[in-house]
Amino acid sequence: MKNNIPKHTHIISDIKYKGDLPNIEKNMDDAINEINELHVIKKFKYLFNPYGISLFYVLAESHISIHTWEEYQSINIDCFTCGKTNPEKTLNAFLKKINILDENRQIIKRGI
């Protein structure tokens, strides 16, 4: 057993957007491709009725999750990456594509 697991970075980004819900999947796909630091293994999506999307990216580095709340024009994003990888560039590239009113960001170091 190795003892010194590197600390992971978990960025929580809760946002309020203006106007209609943006295409979160296309915008996140584009941001990941542009920054080219995260490795997507698989995507999962669930569409709630009448609205609401839960979108998950399984990464080699852990995961990204996105939940939309159209009734509040709000989106909750988690970018959790292991070791030295920092997902902040990808998150910032994603946010630039969206018409943001406000963001509450928390950066958490995690591991044990």
Next chain:
Amino acid sequence: MKNNIPKHTHIISDIKYKGDLPNIEKNMDDAINEINELHVIKKFKYLFNPYGISLFYVLAESHISIHTWEEYQSINIDCFTCGKTNPEKTLNAFLKKINILDENRQIIKRGI
């Protein structure tokens, strides 16, 4: 648009376990059923080679994610639930089923 979105609860639990990796999926399924407060819509799982599991529960209330790091005998758990739902009872029921050496827990209020 509603303005007053209730704050969400996000519990981050990073643990070190003793012995072999426990059956995380069965133990979490059992914990969810026992406590009976979270509503699972769908589960997704990805198995890494040679080891490592990423397991996601899409909940009506948001999600649970679990990543295992057998090389460090470590598990990273996220329980993210919207509104008034608190996932702590379910998380505690899960941890009781596992041979835990240590836990680092962070409770985060989120939303905007």
